[in-house]
Amino acid sequence: MKQVLGILLALLMLTLPCMAAMAEEEIETIVTIITTPPQDRAERPPCFPDPADDFIPLPESENYALGKPVSAGAHTDVYVSKNVNDGKTDTYWESKGFPAEMVIDLQGAFSVTTVAVCLNPSSIWEPRTQEIAVLVSTDGVSFTEVAAAAKYDFDAATGNRIRIDFEAVQASFVKLVFTMNSSSRTGGAQAAEICVY
Numbered sequence: 001m002k003q004v005l006g007i008l009l010a011l012l013m014l015t016l017p018c019m020a021a022m023a024e025e026e027i028e029t030i031v032t033i034i035t036t037p038p039q040d041r042a043e044r045p046p047c048f049p050d051p052a053d054d055f056i057p058l059p060e061s062e063n064y065a066l067g068k069p070v071s072a073g074a075h076t077d078v079y080v081s082k083n084v085n086d087g088k089t090d091t092y093w094e095s096k097g098f099p100a101e102m103v104i105d106l107q108g109a110f111s112v113t114t115v116a117v118c119l120n121p122s123s124i125w126e127p128r129t130q131e132i133a134v135l136v137s138t139d140g141v142s143f144t145e146v147a148a149a150a151k152y153d154f155d156a157a158t159g160n161r162i163r164i165d166f167e168a169v170q171a172s173f174v175k176l177v178f179t180m181n182s183s184s185r186t187g188g189a190q191a192a193e194i195c196v197y
């Protein structure tokens, strides 16, 4: 009997390392590394439309007006002229009355084709219409009209911005003349950003 038990014990001792090896194989860990998407913006499920899809598109080329010197007549309250090209749509210029001229010194001669006027994109800014003409100059003294006065509709649904396109022209100075704003909240022109492309 003792002999049988001894044999069984020996067999058990022999098979234990094999069983341990099998157990190790069975619990082999598989690691899958998944890279996370960029966390700099909220993810939007594809079934939800992006409101920006309906925004009036702006050129992706350089905005020659950004940060350049500007000059305009009297402004309302704290809404000074330099707010018009500081790159922020939450700051804006508001003229005191009409007509309201805004001149941007591009500090160099550029071939320009488009002027965009943007208001704050928030829907708190109810729809309004402004009448605007665009003129250009190479010397800052003599200006040529490139877009006659016309009415443009600003609506948060389309980004609260408009663009005025014209034939390519050399310009060192761009002047906008505002002659009407349908908003009942102001008696002047309003622009959060004026961009020149």
Ligand SMILES: [Ca+2]
Pocket: 083, 084, 085, 086, 087, 088, 089, 090, 091, 092, 192, 193
């Ligand atoms: Ca601004």
